[in-house]
Amino acid sequence: MRSSNSVLKEYVSSLSYKELLFIKTRFSQRVGGDLGEAVNFVSKNEEMDKWLLSAEGAEDFYQMLDVLSVEVGTALSRLKRPQSRRS
Numbered sequence: 283m284r285s286s287n288s289v290l291k292e293y294v295s296s297l298s299y300k301e302l303l304f305i306k307t308r309f310s311q312r313v314g315g316d317l318g319e320a321v322n323f324v325s326k327n328e329e330m331d332k333w334l335l336s337a338e339g340a341e342d343f344y345q346m347l348d349v350l351s352v353e354v355g356t357a358l359s360r361l362k363r364p365q366s367r368r369s
Contacts, residue, residue, distance in 0.1 A: 308320035
């Protein structure tokens with residue numbers, strides 16, 4: 283079984299800038315259904331779903347989300363914002 287760190291890094295590296303921004307915004311805002319939307323998005327990935335399901339309780343689950351948020355933030359800081367083309 284792979285370590286949770288390698289699962290996280292592989293998942294985060296597979297995301298686009300827009301997807302990373304979506305997750306980071308939802309995790310940091312946590313308004314209304316933001317957290318639920320982010321968790322649903324992340325859990326669409328089978329490995330990440332298994333990882334989230336491994337939480338031993340609510341406190342562990344929220345700590346896992348915090349770790350994921352840090353990984354996403356790190357990935358975002360490495361990427362440059364895509365330039366939009368103006369017509």
